[in-house]
Amino acid sequence: MAAISFFEGTEKRIEMDFDGEGDLRLANRSRWEDVVRLSGTVILNTKVTSEFTSFLLSESSLIVYPRKVILKTCGRTVPMSAMNAMRDIGKEQGLDTEWSCYSRKNFLAPSQQPEEHQSQEAEIACCRQACGGVGDAYVLGPMTGEHWLIFDVVYKEVDCNFRGDFQVDMMMYDLPKDVQAVFHTDLKEGSREGSEKMTTDSGLGGVVASMGGEVDDWCFDKCGYSANIHAGEAYAMIHVTPQDECSYASFESNFCSSRKGIPQDKAVPAKLNELVKKVLEVFRPARLTMTLFIDAGAVPLLEGAPFGAADFAYRRRTSTSTTFESDYIAMIFNYEKRLDKRKSDN
Template identity: 30%
Template sequence: MIIDKTASASSGTALDKHNPVPELGNLDLNSQIYSSTYPTPLAPESDAVQQTLCGFEGPEKVFEIWFRPVNGKESPLPDVESVASEDNASVDEIVEDFTPIGKHVYNSTVPNADGEYQLPRTGLRTVSRDVWEEMLGIVKCQVLNVIQNECADAYLLSESSMFVYQHRLILKTCGTTTLLHAVPKIIEIAAEYCGLHEINAVFYSRKAFLFPEKQAWPHGRWGDEVAYLDKILPDTDYETSGYVIGKVNGDHWCLYMATPLRLSLDLDGVELGDSSSSSRDSDGGSSVLEEEDDEGDDDVTLEILMTQLDPAAMKTFWRDAEELKAARDPARAAEVAREGGQRVYRATGISEIYPDAIVDDYLFDPCGYSLNGLVGPHYFTIHVTPEDHCSYASFETTVPVRRSPNSGSATADDYETFEDVIRRVVRIFRPATFSTTLFSRKSARDKHHGSADTATPVDEDEPSLLHSLEGSVPAFRRRDRIGHCLGKWDLLFCHYDRGVPASASPRHKGAKAVVR
């Protein structure tokens, strides 16, 4: 199924405090996704009781933003002399000698004599941890730890993860976090600290919530979230679109996209308008889209969103008696969380997914698990809620298939297809049902496939994303396979279940047969 992005764009209409959803016209078929009343926020003292009685909201909200490089080019190193003077630090403490990276030097994490990592930092990566922590306070989550390599900083959070690249930020939070409240602050930080004033793309997505009524506004109702983002990204400057993909009376996935009008695209991802327009850089004439490709070649993201997990498989994601006892000592709490995380990492087979990755994981008290991993310029992340009545696990990766991230050639540790990745992941978590999303930039794909208006031939043996996930996953039936062409991006959504009768697979308490 091919859907025209421009045909369903949402307008940027101002929100009214007493009527947070703008006038939406004749939308009878989809009116159930919009709330008509302003929800009452949860009282702080009631959060613990509600989550204990109703379960934890595992499905995450995911926000991703791409900024245009300064002057349309890779950002130079910051003025380290001025940064050092402001922070009362030496230049050597800010950044070591910098050599531009033509080919990524993967996973270099050799510390200096003081045990600190000295890695080149530009763009968003120059923002200090305390600034990000202030922003995350708005979201209502905290930083547990940070790992890094030459390409990215990976923040492990009390509620999921954040990944910071030179011109790109991905923030993923679960529970009743208020992620969208922090979007204006993220944009402000990029402008104030990095000189990044222009946005190239914004994405916001989430699976259908298990307990939508527990979310704080604007979360909980998809229409409210779309209207809230349209307020921040008005239609005078951005083309915005909100989608619901999958069954409105079953499992589905929601996606919001925004691109600046200067990057108007047709369905094939080709820029519209005069080539001399503002989408071209004044000092070089190169397209903004081409500039973005230089930073994110082969940008493909796979998500596996799993529910109704096998209780036997989930036992490992609880602290054992020894860990619970050791954690009673406050001085050992962090140590127990780290050691427990490593136990889970090895015992479950998660360590075999990407054996060469830098990983950072954490086992929560009394249960729950989070992991961030870096593989060169790519990341992957795992989050697990193991309680029976609200069990959920998510796996997200940007590591490509069909080639080695390290050498560019096939090895025994590689995955030939994304189905190979999915099979390995579902063997670990053993869900009764799961959905996948595969999201790719067309421009990165067309670099390898060619296009109709170039002399480069299309390799017929190299399938596009919309021809992916056509294989089977053992023991599962694929119920949905929905493809979308979204301007510069392709999206493929699939839903699977184990094929047992409905009476043998009860729905989770709190699941809703409406779009949330």
């Protein structure tokens, strides 16, 4: 197989929450095409269910709820360029921007990023300009290792002690060669056969089933994979860059969370840890970073999830957290594969 060049899988992520009676899903499709174009990517496919709309992009995903939007892009994209357009869509639908956040983990090759993303200083300056000169920047984790840049803007105060929203993001590096091989193909890009084969052969079909979800999947030319999962009101995004020199996979979801109040299901910790376990069994990365954005109201519910599953098979290297406005929390945990000497000796 011919060598395939380096690609930056590590994503940049923008999330915005809105307040009001409008519905972002009612915006004309052309408005979301504008958002995607400004970011430097294109829409490949769209899936609509009663809870939200998802867009598969040439570089990752866009998720649109009635009053929440998540834009996640990889490669050399510049999603900050779309922040004003995202807020404008909210205004057009009669909504006020409540909160926005730009975040990304440290890049594998920052020098290959466009100038807006080649340094934290440049990113912070771009975020402040896009957000009208307001907002604060944070770095969680060791600056000399795996860390997470966050730019947080609060436009309208809300009490997250009475909310149960959270998102888990798993960023997985150095995938085994047999895992990498599953996400290479000779089939046509975007073909049903090629996309379904990657979903099935990788074991991701089992992950989708465990969530009770429906998948919108896509295989890329020669290698690479993306999928959006709809599981009731829960979403999940999966992106895989299988090249050996930069192998990476990400899995993000709000499975078991709720923006309609604090979930009352006592099985949430077990369900969340089981989901993380299944994802780790699919990708078996040598290095793992997990992040968690969580409303204060949901913290007691999780009882240490979703990190329990990772702690079993991986060695925790660092963990860092910070609290915004006293009721919203961000956490980052860095792991490396735990070596079981007894197994290696057999």
